[in-house]
Amino acid sequence: MRYLILLAGIGKRMGSKLGGLPKCxxxxxxxxxxxxLLRQIRNNDPHADIHVVLGYKNEMILPFLDNCKIFINPFFDITCISASLWFARSSFDQPLMIIHGDVVLSSELAADLFPAEAExxxxxxxxxxxxxxxxxxVNDTRVTHFGVNFSGYSGVYACVFKLSADAARMFADLLDQRMRRGFNKPHTYYFSIMRKLIGNPDLEWIPFDFSRYRWKEIDHFEDIAIARVKIRGQ
Known part of the structure:
Protein backbone atom coordinates (compact mmCIF):
# COMPACT_ATOMS: atom_id res chain seq x y z
CA MET A 1 0.00 0.00 0.00
CA ARG A 2 1.10 3.56 -0.65
CA TYR A 3 0.62 6.17 2.08
CA LEU A 4 0.74 9.94 1.62
CA ILE A 5 1.33 11.90 4.83
CA LEU A 6 0.67 15.64 4.83
CA LEU A 7 3.18 17.58 6.95
CA ALA A 8 3.57 20.92 5.19
CA GLY A 9 1.44 23.16 7.43
CA ILE A 10 2.58 25.79 9.90
CA GLY A 11 0.02 24.93 12.57
CA LYS A 12 -1.29 28.48 12.93
CA ARG A 13 -3.86 27.54 15.55
CA MET A 14 -1.00 26.66 17.88
CA GLY A 15 0.16 30.28 17.88
CA SER A 16 3.65 30.64 19.35
CA LYS A 17 3.25 27.97 22.03
CA LEU A 18 5.43 25.40 20.26
CA GLY A 19 8.26 27.88 19.77
CA GLY A 20 8.42 27.14 16.06
CA LEU A 21 8.46 23.34 16.43
CA PRO A 22 6.50 21.62 13.62
CA LYS A 23 3.46 19.83 15.00
CA CYS A 24 4.63 16.47 13.68
CA LEU A 37 3.11 7.25 12.78
CA LEU A 38 5.79 5.83 10.49
CA ARG A 39 6.50 3.04 12.97
CA GLN A 40 2.81 2.17 13.18
CA ILE A 41 2.42 2.06 9.41
CA ARG A 42 5.47 -0.15 8.93
CA ASN A 43 4.58 -2.46 11.83
CA ASN A 44 1.27 -3.19 10.12
CA ASP A 45 2.45 -3.03 6.51
CA PRO A 46 6.11 -4.13 6.18
CA HIS A 47 6.13 -3.24 2.46
CA ALA A 48 4.60 0.21 2.89
CA ASP A 49 5.50 2.78 0.24
CA ILE A 50 5.42 6.04 2.20
CA HIS A 51 5.30 9.47 0.56
CA VAL A 52 5.43 12.71 2.55
CA VAL A 53 4.67 16.35 1.72
CA LEU A 54 6.79 18.86 3.62
CA GLY A 55 6.85 22.64 3.77
CA TYR A 56 7.27 24.45 7.08
CA LYS A 57 10.74 23.82 8.58
CA ASN A 58 11.20 20.74 6.43
CA GLU A 59 14.87 20.56 7.40
CA MET A 60 13.84 19.67 10.96
CA ILE A 61 11.55 16.86 9.82
CA LEU A 62 13.69 15.26 7.10
CA PRO A 63 15.98 13.33 9.53
CA PHE A 64 12.95 11.30 10.67
CA LEU A 65 11.87 10.27 7.17
CA ASP A 66 14.07 7.31 6.31
CA ASN A 67 12.99 5.48 3.15
CA CYS A 68 10.20 7.95 2.36
CA LYS A 69 9.63 9.76 -0.92
CA ILE A 70 9.61 13.51 -0.26
CA PHE A 71 7.61 16.28 -1.88
CA ILE A 72 7.93 19.95 -0.98
CA ASN A 73 5.18 22.56 -1.00
CA PRO A 74 7.31 25.73 -1.30
CA PHE A 75 4.23 27.91 -0.83
CA PHE A 76 3.12 26.30 2.44
CA ASP A 77 2.72 29.69 4.12
CA ILE A 78 0.21 31.05 1.61
CA THR A 79 -1.56 27.92 0.32
CA CYS A 80 -3.76 25.22 1.81
CA ILE A 81 -3.75 21.46 2.05
CA SER A 82 -5.05 21.13 -1.51
CA ALA A 83 -1.82 22.69 -2.78
CA SER A 84 0.21 20.16 -0.80
CA LEU A 85 -1.77 17.34 -2.39
CA TRP A 86 -1.20 18.89 -5.82
CA PHE A 87 2.58 18.95 -5.37
CA ALA A 88 2.36 15.21 -4.63
CA ARG A 89 0.00 14.47 -7.52
CA SER A 90 2.42 11.93 -9.04
CA SER A 91 1.67 9.71 -6.02
CA PHE A 92 -1.89 9.23 -7.25
CA ASP A 93 -1.02 6.66 -9.93
CA GLN A 94 -2.04 3.73 -7.71
CA PRO A 95 -4.18 3.06 -4.62
CA LEU A 96 -3.13 5.12 -1.64
CA MET A 97 -4.14 6.18 1.85
CA ILE A 98 -3.91 9.88 2.70
CA ILE A 99 -3.18 10.83 6.30
CA HIS A 100 -3.02 14.23 7.94
CA GLY A 101 0.24 14.37 9.88
CA ASP A 102 -1.27 15.75 13.10
CA VAL A 103 -3.31 12.70 14.14
CA VAL A 104 -2.26 10.51 17.04
CA LEU A 105 -3.50 6.93 16.76
CA SER A 106 -3.55 4.16 19.33
CA SER A 107 -1.73 0.96 18.43
CA GLU A 108 -5.04 -0.89 18.31
CA LEU A 109 -6.48 1.61 15.84
CA ALA A 110 -3.37 1.48 13.63
CA ALA A 111 -3.52 -2.33 13.60
CA ASP A 112 -7.09 -2.24 12.24
CA LEU A 113 -6.85 0.82 10.00
CA PHE A 114 -3.73 0.28 7.91
CA PRO A 115 -4.51 -3.31 6.79
CA ALA A 116 -8.21 -2.47 6.17
CA GLU A 117 -9.47 -4.25 3.05
CA ALA A 118 -11.87 -1.57 1.79
CA GLU A 119 -10.63 0.00 -1.44
CA VAL A 138 -23.26 7.72 6.54
CA ASN A 139 -26.26 5.81 5.16
CA ASP A 140 -26.12 2.20 6.30
CA THR A 141 -22.62 1.13 5.19
CA ARG A 142 -21.89 3.88 2.69
CA VAL A 143 -20.57 7.44 3.01
CA THR A 144 -23.01 9.86 1.38
CA HIS A 145 -21.65 13.34 2.17
CA PHE A 146 -18.49 15.15 3.23
CA GLY A 147 -18.05 18.80 4.19
CA VAL A 148 -19.18 21.55 6.51
CA ASN A 149 -22.44 23.28 7.35
CA PHE A 150 -24.87 20.51 6.47
CA SER A 151 -27.51 18.70 8.52
CA GLY A 152 -27.82 14.97 9.04
CA TYR A 153 -24.12 14.34 9.58
CA SER A 154 -22.98 11.15 11.29
CA GLY A 155 -19.71 12.26 12.86
CA VAL A 156 -16.51 14.23 12.49
CA TYR A 157 -14.05 13.49 9.68
CA ALA A 158 -10.97 11.84 11.19
CA CYS A 159 -8.28 13.04 8.76
CA VAL A 160 -7.70 9.75 6.92
CA PHE A 161 -9.09 8.49 3.63
CA LYS A 162 -8.16 5.74 1.22
CA LEU A 163 -8.45 5.78 -2.57
CA SER A 164 -8.71 2.93 -5.03
CA ALA A 165 -6.61 3.15 -8.19
CA ASP A 166 -9.52 4.59 -10.21
CA ALA A 167 -10.51 7.04 -7.47
CA ALA A 168 -6.90 8.16 -7.04
CA ARG A 169 -6.64 9.05 -10.73
CA MET A 170 -9.98 10.87 -10.59
CA PHE A 171 -8.91 12.77 -7.48
CA ALA A 172 -5.63 13.85 -9.09
CA ASP A 173 -7.37 14.96 -12.30
CA LEU A 174 -9.99 17.00 -10.45
CA LEU A 175 -7.36 18.52 -8.18
CA ASP A 176 -5.16 19.45 -11.14
CA GLN A 177 -8.07 21.10 -12.94
CA ARG A 178 -8.85 23.14 -9.84
CA MET A 179 -5.29 24.20 -9.09
CA ARG A 180 -4.54 25.21 -12.67
CA ARG A 181 -7.32 27.78 -12.38
CA GLY A 182 -5.26 29.36 -9.59
CA PHE A 183 -4.10 28.21 -6.19
CA ASN A 184 -7.08 28.24 -3.89
CA LYS A 185 -7.43 30.37 -0.80
CA PRO A 186 -5.34 29.40 2.25
CA HIS A 187 -8.30 28.28 4.34
CA THR A 188 -10.13 26.18 1.74
CA TYR A 189 -10.11 22.41 1.61
CA TYR A 190 -10.62 19.54 -0.82
CA PHE A 191 -14.40 19.51 -0.19
CA SER A 192 -15.51 19.83 -3.81
CA ILE A 193 -13.30 16.96 -4.97
CA MET A 194 -14.50 14.61 -2.25
CA ARG A 195 -18.13 15.53 -2.88
CA LYS A 196 -17.75 14.71 -6.59
CA LEU A 197 -16.12 11.37 -5.85
CA ILE A 198 -18.66 10.46 -3.17
CA GLY A 199 -21.44 11.36 -5.59
CA ASN A 200 -20.02 9.04 -8.26
CA PRO A 201 -22.32 5.97 -8.33
CA ASP A 202 -19.43 3.75 -9.40
CA LEU A 203 -17.47 4.47 -6.22
CA GLU A 204 -18.70 2.98 -2.95
CA TRP A 205 -17.07 4.71 0.01
CA ILE A 206 -16.90 2.65 3.20
CA PRO A 207 -16.93 4.50 6.55
CA PHE A 208 -14.34 3.53 9.17
CA ASP A 209 -15.58 4.59 12.60
CA PHE A 210 -12.88 5.65 15.09
CA SER A 211 -15.33 5.96 17.99
CA ARG A 212 -14.32 2.71 19.70
CA TYR A 213 -10.62 3.53 19.51
CA ARG A 214 -8.31 6.02 21.20
CA TRP A 215 -7.11 8.81 18.91
CA LYS A 216 -6.72 12.57 18.79
CA GLU A 217 -6.17 15.23 16.15
CA ILE A 218 -3.81 17.94 17.41
CA ASP A 219 -5.13 21.32 16.33
CA HIS A 220 -4.61 23.40 19.47
CA PHE A 221 -1.95 23.40 22.16
CA GLU A 222 -4.26 21.84 24.74
CA ASP A 223 -4.82 18.88 22.40
CA ILE A 224 -1.28 17.69 23.07
CA ALA A 225 -1.99 16.76 26.70
CA ILE A 226 -5.29 15.16 25.71
CA ALA A 227 -3.55 13.04 23.07
CA ARG A 228 -0.90 11.86 25.51
CA VAL A 229 -3.52 10.80 28.02
CA LYS A 230 -5.70 9.10 25.43
CA ILE A 231 -3.02 6.85 24.01
CA ARG A 232 -1.02 6.18 27.19
CA GLY A 233 0.15 2.58 27.05
CA GLN A 234 -0.62 2.43 23.34
Missing amino acids: LIDIHGEPLIKR LLIAYDSSILDPKEINIA
Missing part, protein backbone atom coordinates in the same frame (compact mmCIF):
# COMPACT_ATOMS: atom_id res chain seq x y z
CA LEU A 25 7.66 16.66 16.00
CA ILE A 26 5.57 17.01 19.16
CA ASP A 27 6.72 14.45 21.70
CA ILE A 28 4.25 11.63 22.30
CA HIS A 29 5.58 9.58 25.21
CA GLY A 30 9.21 9.94 24.17
CA GLU A 31 8.67 9.69 20.43
CA PRO A 32 8.03 12.44 17.83
CA LEU A 33 4.55 12.18 16.39
CA ILE A 34 5.78 11.50 12.85
CA LYS A 35 8.22 8.83 13.99
CA ARG A 36 5.36 7.14 15.84
CA LEU A 120 -12.42 3.29 -0.70
CA LEU A 121 -12.49 4.37 2.91
CA ILE A 122 -13.18 7.52 4.92
CA ALA A 123 -12.40 7.66 8.62
CA TYR A 124 -14.77 9.42 10.99
CA ASP A 125 -15.79 9.41 14.64
CA SER A 126 -19.49 8.93 15.33
CA SER A 127 -19.04 9.95 18.97
CA ILE A 128 -18.06 13.53 18.03
CA LEU A 129 -21.08 15.50 16.83
CA ASP A 130 -20.10 19.12 16.30
CA PRO A 131 -21.73 21.23 13.56
CA LYS A 132 -18.63 23.44 13.36
CA GLU A 133 -16.37 20.55 12.35
CA ILE A 134 -15.72 18.86 9.01
CA ASN A 135 -18.26 16.05 9.04
CA ILE A 136 -19.38 13.07 7.01
CA ALA A 137 -22.80 11.48 6.62
Whole structure:
Protein backbone atom coordinates (compact mmCIF):
# COMPACT_ATOMS: atom_id res chain seq x y z
CA MET A 1 0.00 0.00 0.00
CA ARG A 2 1.10 3.56 -0.65
CA TYR A 3 0.62 6.17 2.08
CA LEU A 4 0.74 9.94 1.62
CA ILE A 5 1.33 11.90 4.83
CA LEU A 6 0.67 15.64 4.83
CA LEU A 7 3.18 17.58 6.95
CA ALA A 8 3.57 20.92 5.19
CA GLY A 9 1.44 23.16 7.43
CA ILE A 10 2.58 25.79 9.90
CA GLY A 11 0.02 24.93 12.57
CA LYS A 12 -1.29 28.48 12.93
CA ARG A 13 -3.86 27.54 15.55
CA MET A 14 -1.00 26.66 17.88
CA GLY A 15 0.16 30.28 17.88
CA SER A 16 3.65 30.64 19.35
CA LYS A 17 3.25 27.97 22.03
CA LEU A 18 5.43 25.40 20.26
CA GLY A 19 8.26 27.88 19.77
CA GLY A 20 8.42 27.14 16.06
CA LEU A 21 8.46 23.34 16.43
CA PRO A 22 6.50 21.62 13.62
CA LYS A 23 3.46 19.83 15.00
CA CYS A 24 4.63 16.47 13.68
CA LEU A 25 7.66 16.66 16.00
CA ILE A 26 5.57 17.01 19.16
CA ASP A 27 6.72 14.45 21.70
CA ILE A 28 4.25 11.63 22.30
CA HIS A 29 5.58 9.58 25.21
CA GLY A 30 9.21 9.94 24.17
CA GLU A 31 8.67 9.69 20.43
CA PRO A 32 8.03 12.44 17.83
CA LEU A 33 4.55 12.18 16.39
CA ILE A 34 5.78 11.50 12.85
CA LYS A 35 8.22 8.83 13.99
CA ARG A 36 5.36 7.14 15.84
CA LEU A 37 3.11 7.25 12.78
CA LEU A 38 5.79 5.83 10.49
CA ARG A 39 6.50 3.04 12.97
CA GLN A 40 2.81 2.17 13.18
CA ILE A 41 2.42 2.06 9.41
CA ARG A 42 5.47 -0.15 8.93
CA ASN A 43 4.58 -2.46 11.83
CA ASN A 44 1.27 -3.19 10.12
CA ASP A 45 2.45 -3.03 6.51
CA PRO A 46 6.11 -4.13 6.18
CA HIS A 47 6.13 -3.24 2.46
CA ALA A 48 4.60 0.21 2.89
CA ASP A 49 5.50 2.78 0.24
CA ILE A 50 5.42 6.04 2.20
CA HIS A 51 5.30 9.47 0.56
CA VAL A 52 5.43 12.71 2.55
CA VAL A 53 4.67 16.35 1.72
CA LEU A 54 6.79 18.86 3.62
CA GLY A 55 6.85 22.64 3.77
CA TYR A 56 7.27 24.45 7.08
CA LYS A 57 10.74 23.82 8.58
CA ASN A 58 11.20 20.74 6.43
CA GLU A 59 14.87 20.56 7.40
CA MET A 60 13.84 19.67 10.96
CA ILE A 61 11.55 16.86 9.82
CA LEU A 62 13.69 15.26 7.10
CA PRO A 63 15.98 13.33 9.53
CA PHE A 64 12.95 11.30 10.67
CA LEU A 65 11.87 10.27 7.17
CA ASP A 66 14.07 7.31 6.31
CA ASN A 67 12.99 5.48 3.15
CA CYS A 68 10.20 7.95 2.36
CA LYS A 69 9.63 9.76 -0.92
CA ILE A 70 9.61 13.51 -0.26
CA PHE A 71 7.61 16.28 -1.88
CA ILE A 72 7.93 19.95 -0.98
CA ASN A 73 5.18 22.56 -1.00
CA PRO A 74 7.31 25.73 -1.30
CA PHE A 75 4.23 27.91 -0.83
CA PHE A 76 3.12 26.30 2.44
CA ASP A 77 2.72 29.69 4.12
CA ILE A 78 0.21 31.05 1.61
CA THR A 79 -1.56 27.92 0.32
CA CYS A 80 -3.76 25.22 1.81
CA ILE A 81 -3.75 21.46 2.05
CA SER A 82 -5.05 21.13 -1.51
CA ALA A 83 -1.82 22.69 -2.78
CA SER A 84 0.21 20.16 -0.80
CA LEU A 85 -1.77 17.34 -2.39
CA TRP A 86 -1.20 18.89 -5.82
CA PHE A 87 2.58 18.95 -5.37
CA ALA A 88 2.36 15.21 -4.63
CA ARG A 89 0.00 14.47 -7.52
CA SER A 90 2.42 11.93 -9.04
CA SER A 91 1.67 9.71 -6.02
CA PHE A 92 -1.89 9.23 -7.25
CA ASP A 93 -1.02 6.66 -9.93
CA GLN A 94 -2.04 3.73 -7.71
CA PRO A 95 -4.18 3.06 -4.62
CA LEU A 96 -3.13 5.12 -1.64
CA MET A 97 -4.14 6.18 1.85
CA ILE A 98 -3.91 9.88 2.70
CA ILE A 99 -3.18 10.83 6.30
CA HIS A 100 -3.02 14.23 7.94
CA GLY A 101 0.24 14.37 9.88
CA ASP A 102 -1.27 15.75 13.10
CA VAL A 103 -3.31 12.70 14.14
CA VAL A 104 -2.26 10.51 17.04
CA LEU A 105 -3.50 6.93 16.76
CA SER A 106 -3.55 4.16 19.33
CA SER A 107 -1.73 0.96 18.43
CA GLU A 108 -5.04 -0.89 18.31
CA LEU A 109 -6.48 1.61 15.84
CA ALA A 110 -3.37 1.48 13.63
CA ALA A 111 -3.52 -2.33 13.60
CA ASP A 112 -7.09 -2.24 12.24
CA LEU A 113 -6.85 0.82 10.00
CA PHE A 114 -3.73 0.28 7.91
CA PRO A 115 -4.51 -3.31 6.79
CA ALA A 116 -8.21 -2.47 6.17
CA GLU A 117 -9.47 -4.25 3.05
CA ALA A 118 -11.87 -1.57 1.79
CA GLU A 119 -10.63 0.00 -1.44
CA LEU A 120 -12.42 3.29 -0.70
CA LEU A 121 -12.49 4.37 2.91
CA ILE A 122 -13.18 7.52 4.92
CA ALA A 123 -12.40 7.66 8.62
CA TYR A 124 -14.77 9.42 10.99
CA ASP A 125 -15.79 9.41 14.64
CA SER A 126 -19.49 8.93 15.33
CA SER A 127 -19.04 9.95 18.97
CA ILE A 128 -18.06 13.53 18.03
CA LEU A 129 -21.08 15.50 16.83
CA ASP A 130 -20.10 19.12 16.30
CA PRO A 131 -21.73 21.23 13.56
CA LYS A 132 -18.63 23.44 13.36
CA GLU A 133 -16.37 20.55 12.35
CA ILE A 134 -15.72 18.86 9.01
CA ASN A 135 -18.26 16.05 9.04
CA ILE A 136 -19.38 13.07 7.01
CA ALA A 137 -22.80 11.48 6.62
CA VAL A 138 -23.26 7.72 6.54
CA ASN A 139 -26.26 5.81 5.16
CA ASP A 140 -26.12 2.20 6.30
CA THR A 141 -22.62 1.13 5.19
CA ARG A 142 -21.89 3.88 2.69
CA VAL A 143 -20.57 7.44 3.01
CA THR A 144 -23.01 9.86 1.38
CA HIS A 145 -21.65 13.34 2.17
CA PHE A 146 -18.49 15.15 3.23
CA GLY A 147 -18.05 18.80 4.19
CA VAL A 148 -19.18 21.55 6.51
CA ASN A 149 -22.44 23.28 7.35
CA PHE A 150 -24.87 20.51 6.47
CA SER A 151 -27.51 18.70 8.52
CA GLY A 152 -27.82 14.97 9.04
CA TYR A 153 -24.12 14.34 9.58
CA SER A 154 -22.98 11.15 11.29
CA GLY A 155 -19.71 12.26 12.86
CA VAL A 156 -16.51 14.23 12.49
CA TYR A 157 -14.05 13.49 9.68
CA ALA A 158 -10.97 11.84 11.19
CA CYS A 159 -8.28 13.04 8.76
CA VAL A 160 -7.70 9.75 6.92
CA PHE A 161 -9.09 8.49 3.63
CA LYS A 162 -8.16 5.74 1.22
CA LEU A 163 -8.45 5.78 -2.57
CA SER A 164 -8.71 2.93 -5.03
CA ALA A 165 -6.61 3.15 -8.19
CA ASP A 166 -9.52 4.59 -10.21
CA ALA A 167 -10.51 7.04 -7.47
CA ALA A 168 -6.90 8.16 -7.04
CA ARG A 169 -6.64 9.05 -10.73
CA MET A 170 -9.98 10.87 -10.59
CA PHE A 171 -8.91 12.77 -7.48
CA ALA A 172 -5.63 13.85 -9.09
CA ASP A 173 -7.37 14.96 -12.30
CA LEU A 174 -9.99 17.00 -10.45
CA LEU A 175 -7.36 18.52 -8.18
CA ASP A 176 -5.16 19.45 -11.14
CA GLN A 177 -8.07 21.10 -12.94
CA ARG A 178 -8.85 23.14 -9.84
CA MET A 179 -5.29 24.20 -9.09
CA ARG A 180 -4.54 25.21 -12.67
CA ARG A 181 -7.32 27.78 -12.38
CA GLY A 182 -5.26 29.36 -9.59
CA PHE A 183 -4.10 28.21 -6.19
CA ASN A 184 -7.08 28.24 -3.89
CA LYS A 185 -7.43 30.37 -0.80
CA PRO A 186 -5.34 29.40 2.25
CA HIS A 187 -8.30 28.28 4.34
CA THR A 188 -10.13 26.18 1.74
CA TYR A 189 -10.11 22.41 1.61
CA TYR A 190 -10.62 19.54 -0.82
CA PHE A 191 -14.40 19.51 -0.19
CA SER A 192 -15.51 19.83 -3.81
CA ILE A 193 -13.30 16.96 -4.97
CA MET A 194 -14.50 14.61 -2.25
CA ARG A 195 -18.13 15.53 -2.88
CA LYS A 196 -17.75 14.71 -6.59
CA LEU A 197 -16.12 11.37 -5.85
CA ILE A 198 -18.66 10.46 -3.17
CA GLY A 199 -21.44 11.36 -5.59
CA ASN A 200 -20.02 9.04 -8.26
CA PRO A 201 -22.32 5.97 -8.33
CA ASP A 202 -19.43 3.75 -9.40
CA LEU A 203 -17.47 4.47 -6.22
CA GLU A 204 -18.70 2.98 -2.95
CA TRP A 205 -17.07 4.71 0.01
CA ILE A 206 -16.90 2.65 3.20
CA PRO A 207 -16.93 4.50 6.55
CA PHE A 208 -14.34 3.53 9.17
CA ASP A 209 -15.58 4.59 12.60
CA PHE A 210 -12.88 5.65 15.09
CA SER A 211 -15.33 5.96 17.99
CA ARG A 212 -14.32 2.71 19.70
CA TYR A 213 -10.62 3.53 19.51
CA ARG A 214 -8.31 6.02 21.20
CA TRP A 215 -7.11 8.81 18.91
CA LYS A 216 -6.72 12.57 18.79
CA GLU A 217 -6.17 15.23 16.15
CA ILE A 218 -3.81 17.94 17.41
CA ASP A 219 -5.13 21.32 16.33
CA HIS A 220 -4.61 23.40 19.47
CA PHE A 221 -1.95 23.40 22.16
CA GLU A 222 -4.26 21.84 24.74
CA ASP A 223 -4.82 18.88 22.40
CA ILE A 224 -1.28 17.69 23.07
CA ALA A 225 -1.99 16.76 26.70
CA ILE A 226 -5.29 15.16 25.71
CA ALA A 227 -3.55 13.04 23.07
CA ARG A 228 -0.90 11.86 25.51
CA VAL A 229 -3.52 10.80 28.02
CA LYS A 230 -5.70 9.10 25.43
CA ILE A 231 -3.02 6.85 24.01
CA ARG A 232 -1.02 6.18 27.19
CA GLY A 233 0.15 2.58 27.05
CA GLN A 234 -0.62 2.43 23.34
